[in-house]
Amino acid sequence: MISFNFLRKAAAILALSAGAALASFSAMASQAEEIQVSNPFAREIPPGAPASASFMTLKNLSGQDIKLVNAHSKAAQTVELHTHTNDGGVMRMRQIPFIEIPAHGETVLQPGGLHIMLIQPVEALKAGNEVQVELEFADGSRKTVTMPVKSVKRMMKCGAQMKCGGQMKCGGQMKCGGAQ
Numbered sequence: 519m520i521s522f523n524f525l526r527k528a529a530a531i532l533a534l535s536a537g538a539a540l541a542s543f544s545a546m547a548s549q550a551e552e553i554q555v556s557n558p559f560a561r562e563i564p565p566g567a568p569a570s571a572s573f574m575t576l577k578n579l580s581g582q583d584i585k586l587v588n589a590h591s592k593a594a595q596t597v598e599l600h601t602h603t604n605d606g607g608v609m610r611m612r613q614i615p616f617i618e619i620p621a622h623g624e625t626v627l628q629p630g631g632l633h634i635m636l637i638q639p640v641e642a643l644k645a646g647n648e649v650q651v652e653l654e655f656a657d658g659s660r661k662t663v664t665m666p667v668k669s670v671k672r673m674m675k676c677g678a679q680m681k682c683g684g685q686m687k688c689g690g691q692m693k694c695g696g697a698q
């Protein structure tokens with residue numbers, strides 16, 4: 519004979535296994551959900567400047583490396599992932615196919631390093647305004663990041679690492695002292 523207590527136990531076990539199924543489902547979260555964004559901002563540029571850039575810290579909460587493969591923004595006609603390379607003592611920017619965030623690690627996008635290039639801005643990128651940049655990860659998931667526009671002139675000094683005098687180029691358009 520099946521007791522009421524047995525049925526209650528069976529129901530409890532079923533509920534537990536349903537919970538476990540849910541837990542394993544949430545472990546399959548999209549890459550966008552596994553990435554935590556902190557301190558996002560875009561660089562203020564003077565009107566008519568050819569490009570700006572977006573910076574942020576990307577933290578990977580998962581146990582798998584995650585690749586940021588693209589970025590989108592209504593604020594600029596073209597959005598590219600960029601890095602800086604030291605080319606015989608001259609810092610240059612170049613486009614890269616992805617930015618990797620290591621498992622349980624973080625990747626910092628910052629002036630002079632990795633950044634999201636906002637080319638031919640269609641909005642005034644003035645300090646105090648906000649810009650939205652959508653991040654696209656390797657699994658196709660996306661995350662929209664809203665960030666303030668900030669003046670970052672004080673953070674980037676032309677000197678020790680950067681060489682001025684028109685040596686820092688981005689597609690032949692950018693010059694040190696102008697917008698990055």
Ligand SMILES: [Cu+2]
Nearest residue numbers: 600611635688
């Ligand atoms: Cu760039």
